[in-house]
Amino acid sequence: MRALLADLLRWKLTEPSPEPMNKRLYRLIRESILDGQLAAGVRLPASRDLANEMNIARNTVIHVYAQLLAEGYVHSRPGSGTYVMDAIPERLLDAGRRTRHRAPDAAAQGLSRRGASIVENAAASPFQWGAFMPGVPDVSAFPHQKFGRIMRGLWRAPPPELLTYGHGGGLPALREALAQHLSVARSVDCEADQIVITEGTQQAIDLATRLLSDVGDVAWVEDPGYWGARSVLKSNGMDVHPVAVDEEGMCPPDMQAADAPPRPTFIFMTPSHQYPLGSIMSLARRRQWLALARAWNCWIVEDDYDSEFRYSGHPIASLQGLEPDARVIYVGTFSKTMYPGLRLGYLVLPKALVPAFQAGHAELYREGHLLTHGAVATFIEEGHYVAHIRRMRMLYERRRAMLVKLIERRLGEGWLHRDGIDAGLHLVLDLPQTMDDREVERVVRERGVLTRALSRYYAVPERAQKGLVLGYACVPENGMAASFEIIVQALREALDAGA
Numbered sequence: 001m002r003a004l005l006a007d008l009l010r011w012k013l014t015e016p017s018p019e020p021m022n023k024r025l026y027r028l029i030r031e032s033i034l035d036g037q038l039a040a041g042v043r044l045p046a047s048r049d050l051a052n053e054m055n056i057a058r059n060t061v062i063h064v065y066a067q068l069l070a071e072g073y074v075h076s077r078p079g080s081g082t083y084v085m086d087a088i089p090e091r092l093l094d095a096g097r098r099t100r101h102r103a104p105d106a107a108a109q110g111l112s113r114r115g116a117s118i119v120e121n122a123a124a125s126p127f128q129w130g131a132f133m134p135g136v137p138d139v140s141a142f143p144h145q146k147f148g149r150i151m152r153g154l155w156r157a158p159p160p161e162l163l164t165y166g167h168g169g170g171l172p173a174l175r176e177a178l179a180q181h182l183s184v185a186r187s188v189d190c191e192a193d194q195i196v197i198t199e200g201t202q203q204a205i206d207l208a209t210r211l212l213s214d215v216g217d218v219a220w221v222e223d224p225g226y227w228g229a230r231s232v233l234k235s236n237g238m239d240v241h242p243v244a245v246d247e248e249g250m251c252p253p254d255m256q257a258a259d260a261p262p263r264p265t266f267i268f269m270t271p272s273h274q275y276p277l278g279s280i281m282s283l284a285r286r287r288q289w290l291a292l293a294r295a296w297n298c299w300i301v302e303d304d305y306d307s308e309f310r311y312s313g314h315p316i317a318s319l320q321g322l323e324p325d326a327r328v329i330y331v332g333t334f335s336k337t338m339y340p341g342l343r344l345g346y347l348v349l350p351k352a353l354v355p356a357f358q359a360g361h362a363e364l365y366r367e368g369h370l371l372t373h374g375a376v377a378t379f380i381e382e383g384h385y386v387a388h389i390r391r392m393r394m395l396y397e398r399r400r401a402m403l404v405k406l407i408e409r410r411l412g413e414g415w416l417h418r419d420g421i422d423a424g425l426h427l428v429l430d431l432p433q434t435m436d437d438r439e440v441e442r443v444v445r446e447r448g449v450l451t452r453a454l455s456r457y458y459a460v461p462e463r464a465q466k467g468l469v470l471g472y473a474c475v476p477e478n479g480m481a482a483s484f485e486i487i488v489q490a491l492r493e494a495l496d497a498g499a
């Protein structure tokens with residue numbers, strides 16, 4: 001380990017820097033601990049040895065170790081040495097991540113203004129598995145055996161065409177299978193050649209933004225809304241305007257008002273299950289938006305991320321299929337119906353746009369994963385996809401019912417945000433407006449429970465409602481009550497502190 005640490009430090013110290021050696025050494029060891037390069041429990045080399053190997057004064061090392069000790073990064077055992085703390089508090093981990101994401105570092109790294117803005121506003125969580133992570137399906141319930149059998153079959157003698165670059169919007173067999181599925185399950189009006197397969201929704205939005213907008217063009221997004229879409233639109237130079245939502249979905253703004261937003265090129269929305277509040281867009285509102293898009297000659301980007309999971313009544317039909325030739329670009333994903341790590345999504349495009357999107361996709365990202373496309377196509381054709389969705393719908397419905405019961409029993413009915421609880425993979429717990437929902441998110445995360453503060457989803461701070469977005473799909477029933485109790489306890493503490 002001694003040699004490893006010395007190597008690591010020597011390697012990191014090769015770049016010239018005006019920073020004094022003691023500060024630099026302190027920073028590098030601290031960052032290595034936060035990054036996990038120096039794992040919990042690892043013994044640091046004796047100060048004399050490290051000083052010799054690094055060719056620096058021993059006092060420098062002693063002072064750096066003392067500073068790390070005082071700040072809780074390491075502990076010392078008398079006569080035995082200095083060790084990395086077993087459990088670095090989450091706060092420290094967060095602080096480390098925050099400093100890596102902050103502007104001064106970004107500027108020091110020479111990032112562009114765009115790069116710095118992406119990093120500074122990054123909202124993707126480093127934690128993606130565990131109670132109550134929003135947006136994550138139960139990946140352990142996926143029929144891996146069946147999918148693996150199909151994959152193994154293809155791997156035995158993979159046709160060279162599936163191993164080289166793709167060109168044309170994805171494997172035709174998958175586009176064919178998907179077109180049939182979407183027209184039945186989501187009332188999407190499409191043929192296979194209108195589909196372009198992407199590496200998830202993010203890439204689909206990125207492609208549409210690059211091909212259909214120029215820097216400075218206007219996009220409207222829901223507020224609250226999906227931070228991932230906002231990031232992509234902004235990073236492509238779009239002028240993003242947040243638009244309020246109500247119980248009927250995204251509200252068309254009053255264009256005569258003094259503060260009316262400029263007319264958009266894109267209107268990004270989640271009409272079947274507003275993310276994250278859950279409202280389902282009314283038919284009247286849908287028609288209104290479709291008429292506006294036609295009148296303004298702009299595009300509605302319909303993000304249909306979790307609509308396969310509806311637990312009562314009829315499935316909500318897509319906006320795209322409501323009118324022929326609607327000015328809608330439909331975006332879907334396999335992240336919720338299969339698993340997010342698959343990184344597969346798709347665009348359904350008006351026919352006239354397809355050749356441009358095929359060319360743009362191949363040009364910007366060099367298409368691939370055709371073998372996986374083939375496996376997913378067979379998975380759909382053999383009926384496993386629909387069967388899996390059906391099984392997951394029943395599983396998630398049970399989990400949702402259990403979480404609703406826990407909320408009502410342990411907190412009371414007023415805490416449950418009722419819009420959209422009949423669908424999706426998450427629900428919203430309403431908190432008093434006086435409560436700091438980000439602080440509650442932080443406290444429960446330190447105790448091992450993942451949530452997202454509702455206020456994080458708002459772009460306009462004055463609109464921000466306080467709450468917690470709770471994903472239930474990936475929470476097994478036998479552990480749910482215990483995890484929820486951690487939230488109850490944190491809420492009690494927050495209420496007591498505010499009383």
Ligand SMILES: Cc1ncc(COP(=O)(O)O)c(C=O)c1O
Binds near residue numbers: 275332
């Ligand atoms: C609103 C919304 N759209 C889309 C996605 C899925 O994105 P992707 O297909 O890139 O995994 C998510 C994931 O959480 C989401 O919340």
